[in-house]
Amino acid sequence: MVMALPLLTAFIAAILALSGKPRGAFGWSLATIAISLAWLFYHATSKLDIML
Amino acid sequence: MPIRAFDTFALIGLSLILLVAFYYQLVLGEFPCPLCLLQRVGFVVAGVAAILNLTHGPKPAHYGLMLLAAVVAGSASLRQISLHVIPDTGAYGSALWGFHFYTWAFIGYGALVTYAGAMLIIGRFDDAPPPMSGAARLACWIFTAIIGANVLSALAECGLGPCPDNPTGWLWSK
Numbered sequence: 001m002v003m004a005l006p007l008l009t010a011f012i013a014a015i016l017a018l019s020g021k022p023r024g025a026f027g028w029s030l031a032t033i034a035i036s037l038a039w040l041f042y043h044a045t046s047k048l049d050i051m052l
Numbered sequence: 053m054p055i056r057a058f059d060t061f062a063l064i065g066l067s068l069i070l071l072v073a074f075y076y077q078l079v080l081g082e083f084p085c086p087l088c089l090l091q092r093v094g095f096v097v098a099g100v101a102a103i104l105n106l107t108h109g110p111k112p113a114h115y116g117l118m119l120l121a122a123v124v125a126g127s128a129s130l131r132q133i134s135l136h137v138i139p140d141t142g143a144y145g146s147a148l149w150g151f152h153f154y155t156w157a158f159i160g161y162g163a164l165v166t167y168a169g170a171m172l173i174i175g176r177f178d179d180a181p182p183p184m185s186g187a188a189r190l191a192c193w194i195f196t197a198i199i200g201a202n203v204l205s206a207l208a209e210c211g212l213g214p215c216p217d218n219p220t221g222w223l224w225s226k
Contacts, residue, residue, distance in 0.1 A: 003089055003215045004206035010096045011203050014103055014196040022108040029100050029117050036093050036124050042214075043086045044131040 006035040055175045059105045060188045062167060063195055066099040069160060070198050073153070074205070082145045083209055083219040087132045091157040092202060094125020098164050099195045106188045109181030115168040122168070126161035129154045144218075 013028035073092060076082045084092065101118040105111070132154035136143045143152050151159075184192075209215060211223050 002212050003086060003210040004203055004212075006093045007089070007096065007199065007203045007206050010093060010100055011196070011199045013097075013100045014192075014199055017100060017103045017107050018192060018196060020107075022104055025100065025104055026113065026117065029097055029104075029121075032093065032097050032100075033117075033120050033124055036090055036097075036121075036128075039086070039090055040124065040128055040131075043090070044128060 003039070006032045006039065009035060054182075055110045055171060056106055056182065056184070056188065058167075058171065059102045059110065060185070060191055063099055063102040063106070063188075063191045066095050066102065067191065067195050067198055069095055070099075070202065072148075074198075074201070076145070076153070077205065080146070081221075083221065084215075085132075085144060085217060085219060086215045087128045088144070088153070089206060089215065090128040091125050091132075091154065094121045094128070094157075094161060096199050096202065097121035097125075099199070103192045103195065106184055106192055107181070110171070110175055110177055112172055112175075112177060115172050115175075118164060118168040122161040122164040126158055126165075129158040129161065133158060 009028050009032040013025045013032060016022075016028060017025035070092065073084070073088075077084060098118045098121045101114045101121070104114045104117075132144065135141065136152070136154075145153055148156060206215075208222050208224075209219055
């Protein structure tokens, strides 16, 4: 579980956007969101002490 | 005002948000938890979408990216609010103007969703990217440098493993 990974993929996306490669930047951005979603399941699916 | 001017202001705003988070981390010693880092990632991806708009012209797909980032990271902030919403369950980090950062982050994602929705309605999307102003170019590079600093900071805090739930310092200080 590399916590820096989504930041790294977003950094790659920003560099690609600034280097004239919008498709690559968009793809890496989507990958960043996918990794964030996976990390969110890992860190945010334990039971909460609340009742709705 | 052209749509790219809005994106420049949005990028500057996102940079300020990440710089305030850095200030609290580096100066006040409040290290980001895993959910906090996920919330930072949301602002970072929204910024990359703004950079794409500025460098290659505004496109609905870029605002779609902004919306997706806001929804995923907004879920992380809502989760963190839920962890502390019951009285006497404590809080994470200090408050700014009465709200903790995860609450501010949730407000920020609401603002991002509103912004992206408004741009999708009022924006004119043509294929030819107009020339980028010097201010916009500078904002793009500063934001990219902030992302790079966040990568280094996350590595220095968590290494190549998971971050602790309540981090108290850098890897080498433990």
